[in-house]
Amino acid sequence: MIDSILDKMTIEEQVSLLSGADFWTTVPVERLDVPKIKVTDGPNGARGAGSLVGGVKATCFPVAIALGATWNPDLVERMGVALAQQAKSKGAAVLLAPTVNIHRSGLNGRNFECYSEDPMLTAELAVAYIKGVQSQGIAATIKHFAGNESEIERQTMSSDIDERTLREIYFPPFEQAVRRAGVMAVMSSYNRLNGTYTSEHAWLLTKVLREEWGFDGIVMSDWFGSHSTAETINAGLDLEMPGPARDRGEKLVAAVREGRVEAATVRAAARRILLLLERVGAFEKKPDLTEQAVDLPEDRALIRRLGAEGAVLLKNDGVLPLAKTSLDRIAVIGPNAASARVMGGGSAQIAAHYTVSPLEGIRAALSNANSVSHAVGCRHNRLIEVAKGKITVEYFKGRGCRGTPLHVETVDKGEFFWFELPSGELDPANFSARMTMQFVPEESGDHVFGMTNAGLARLFVDGRLTVDGHDGWTRGENYFGTANDEQRGTVALDAGKAHAVTVEYDPPVATGEGINLTAIRFGVEKPLGEADIEDAVETALNADVALLFVGRDGEWDTEGLDLPDMRLPGRQEELIERVAAINANTVVVLQTGGPVEMPWLGKVRAVLQIWYPGQEMGNAVADVLFGDVEPGGRLPQTFPKALADNSAMTGDPAVYPGKDGHVRYAEGVFVGYRHHDTRAVEPLFAFGFGLGYTRFNWGEPRLSASEMGAEGVTISVDLTNIGDRAGSELVQLYVRSPKSRVERPDKELRAFAKLSLPPGETGTAEMRILPRDLAYFDIEAGAFRAEPGDYQLIVAANAADIRFVIDLPSPLDYLLPPSHQATSLIA
Structure with a gap:
């Protein structure tokens, strides 16, 4: 069916599929009954197409680092199933999650949105999450591919990472999501990778993702994260988001006619978009984009x-x-x-x-x-505590809040992030809004008013200009770097007396560069x-x-x-x-x-x-x-004792936070516990650490084989709850390698098992490892290599609490090319 549709499409129609229609939907081709579908943000909920801070209510699940702390893929998969139902309640067919970037510095603003510092734990949870979401016919979108471990200058920064580090630390969650979970979509990151934007990085998107790993889904840009026409489509970026088209549309049609882009390249990308629609059932049943608030007891x-x-x-x-x-x-x-x-x-x-x-x-x-x-x-x-209470919002055509308002509404919070305006007659680039409220302080004394705005705004208290977010406006850190730093003003107020607060807002003047958003947040508080x-x-x-x-x-x-x-x-x-x-x-x-x-x-x-x-x-x-x-x-x-103990905190700004547009991952594979263990830097709390309310006895580990073979080795450990309460215990399995031609971490997590047991009960933790779990990435061979030698299996409660060390000989030299699942034996 898909090829039949493509055969009937003009080049213009094929190109139309390769950009969003608006912030959240794809472009339909009504002539051929090709519907549009909606995407929605995750990863801890499904927001729908409303405001970032408003809109239809949604179920709020734990953030990713909290899921990482569960070490429980089965429970995370259940959450994925629930999230898929939430996405459906918002009329969406694609969930923009999970986020699987690695905890590199401890300072990343999105550290909470990622699972772990360890690629294996991250991969296990991501695979479970994706399987749960996609089991319900909703596409998951793994992000941000790749090298987005900091928010500093993220839209232009080049993450300079050597290939071994990419393959061993930053790629595995993406690779496993493709190979094991069949993820339907991948989102490229904002940053550059070794000098090239990831949205136009052919090695990343085509050679690694498609040719080596066999990915057959779509690659979409992060929002406003694509910067070119021919370069992105030729590299393997299928979908430019959001819409309407900026670098696609007529520009891409012209690039085809001029020979800078092959027509077959466009057709292949359009085919992948249609395949996504087919996978989420959009051809069988026209998507209903209606949004509902569904709050389920389960x-x-x-x-x-x-x-x-x-x-x-x-x-x-x-x-x-x-x-x-x-x-x-x-x-x-x-x-x-x-x-x-x-x-x-x-x-x-x-x-x-x-x-x-x-x-x-x-x-x-x-x-x-x-x-x-x-x-x-x-x-x-x-930021100053956001204003709460009855706030009347008047929307006007044109700037300056002039004339009769076109639309009036009442909200209960002084924060607005407009993806869509409340009336189709309002132009997002040429409207204005006036917010008014009565603020009654509980105590007399100085009160601080604060405001940050993507756009231009002024805040008045009892008719007097108190906060100026208009004259001299410059970009700051708020709203993804599109708003100014919060501006503040202090006013002496009397308790119990109503004070009129008025805010007048104009949208930003679009520059055509980077992200352009319309947002404002204002508030008031009495300092403590x-x-x-x-x-x-x-x-x-x-x-x-x-x-x-x-x-x-x-x-x-x-x-x-x-x-x-x-x-x-x-x-x-x-x-x-x-x-x-x-x-x-x-x-x-x-x-x-x-x-x-x-x-x-x-x-x-x-x-x-x-x-x-x-x-x-x-x-x-x-x-x-x-x-x-x-x-x-x-x-x-x-958890390091001090920030300076983190492997990225070398004192060299080129390593963190970046210098001259580049951030160099100088620590290589020595991230997190790999750094602490190998460099003998004692942490405050080790990776995998956590206490419970009961006690467990660990039995001696048992191995299914005395040496590593092509089929791998299974390790079994009996656990007995010897306390008087139900509880859980986590068994972690690390591999320590023999001396190698490259420096390797002291140990690396390769498997884990979490058991929950009532008092007095015994259970068995089973973990299996394969030859690749002994391997490092050999740059010269272009493959994962497990050299022959005597490895050690480390059975631990956490990275600092080792319970057993077991010798595991591996007599053969295993070479595992990234494009193949099979193992090659090198004589």
């Missing part, structure tokens, strides 16, 4: 379970789990206590059906909610100070236990910028120290999208890392704190 239960399964108990001297019946006074303190920080920022954001804060979850878990007291202590927000920390200390003073909810939020952990350091922002470290000094039972609950330094670690009794675990966050954390379930998570990323 999704709620899954999110709650995932939240606990990914919660990592980093320290516990016996204070956890808390006994509900013996606690008369519980202090719940910190900037993340009463606020539900359920997701990171950027394109992963969705409008969740609801959110449960830790304070709400804890109170709901107790029969006497009055035993819980609360104090915020300090703030950690990067010493009295607020003292109030938190007083709240904790006579409590049986002080629960400190600290960390970051989606303003820090966000697409578009990297973190400035690995410290807790604001006065949170001081808050922890002062509370711990007066309450001996202080428990710190962390919410970050990656590692954080902990100078206060020795002063608290327990530390629980819960990441951003989705809309059921408060319930999930209460489940863990009170022992209704165990903390099932293990770290998917090494």
Whole structure:
């Protein structure tokens, strides 16, 4: 059928398929009954085509690093199935997820959106996620291919990575997604790879992805991430997003006529687009693009379970789990206590059906909610707290908010990210909006108003210009680098008195270069100070236990910028120290999208890392704190003692964050625990570390063969839960290689198994490795090579907790060309 359609298409119609119609849909060819389909952002939800911060409500699942911490592919596959149903509820046929870039620096703004520092763990979870999504007829899109491990100058930066490092660290999740999961779509990254934009990188998109790995799906650009006509199509980029066409359309038709692009190249790309439509069932049933809010009880239960399964108990001297019946006074303190920080920022954001804060979850878990007291202590927000309440928005034709508004609506939050305007009569490049609200402060005193805008805007308080986001506007870090840095103004306000707040907004003038977005965010807050920390200390003073909810939020952990350091922002470290000094039972609950330094670690009794675990966050954390379930998570990323201990932090700006448009991955394959183990750099918490509420006995490992053969070796380990509670244990299998012609890491993760057992029960963890699991990538041979020699299998609870070391001879020289699954034996 597909070839029949192609035969009937003009070159113009074939070309039309190779660009989006708009921000979220493909181009139909109505003459031939070729429908359009919708794509939607993931990876922790399915947002639909609405605003990045609004639109139809959606189910909010845990972020990727929280999934990485579960080490549970089966559960992640179940989430993929649920996400596919959410995509269908938004009329979408393609989910733009998962993200599988590697945790390189610890400072990447999208660290939270990626699974792990380890390619094997990342690959296992990505394969499970994709299988779940695609089992329901929804296409998954693995991203960002490749070398996007930082947000700094990401649209132009060249990630300079040698081929061995690419093959061993950064490619495996993509490769396994193609070979094992049959992923239907791949998204190229914004950055350049070794000097060439990935969207026009023929070696990357054609030789490696298609010819070596056998990928037969579509390659799409990241949004506004393609920069040429002939170069992209010839390299293997099928779909330019978003639409309408910028470098395709008539430009591509002309390139064909001029001989710069072969007509067969266009046909092949168009064929892959049609094949995608066929795979998602678009020809069988015309897609219904209607969006609905579907909130299912089974999704709620899954999110709650995932939240606990990914919660990592980093320290516990016996204070956890808390006994509900013996606690008369519980202090719940910190900037993340009463606020539900359920997701990171950027394109992963969705409008969740609801959110449960830790304070709400804890109170709901107790029969006497009055035993819980609360104090915020300090703030950690990067931006002024967003305005909330009844906000009237008037939309006008043309700039300057002149005349009669064309459309009027009421919203409850002072943040707008317009993918689509509320009326088709409004021109995205030539409209304006006026937002008005009444702000009634609870306390008298100075209040700070803040605003950041992609476009031009002014904020007035009681008719006086307070924040100027118009005159002298320059690009900053917000909204993916399209908005200015937040501008602020201070006004003395009286408690209980209504103050008129007005914001007038004009869209940016399109430059035709890079991303152009229309967005604005404004807010107001009364600064917290010493009295607020003292109030938190007083709240904790006579409590049986002080629960400190600290960390970051989606303003820090966000697409578009990297973190400035690995410290807790604001006065949170001081808050922890002062509370711990007066309450001996202080428990710190962390919410970050990656590692954080902990100078206060020795002063608290327990530390629980819960990441951003989705809309059921408060319930999930209460489940863990009170022992209704165990903390099932293990770290998917090494937590260094200090930022300088990270392998990318050499002090050379060319290595991080980049210099003169290039960032050099000088550490090569020595990323994460590979660096810490090989270079003898002791971490704060090792890769794979995590405590539980029970104890396990490990039996001696058993091997299915005494040496490596072409069929591989299976390793079995019996585990017995010798505690009095149900719990889980993670068995990690590393390979240590003999001396080689290239330097190799001390050990590399090659398999793992996670068992959940009731008290007294025994189970068997089984793991299998193949010759490639012994291999490194041999540049000269252009293949993975496992040299003959005596290898060691390391059975461990985490990278620093080795339980058994087993010798495994491998008598043959294995050569595994990347274009073949078969193993070649070299005499």
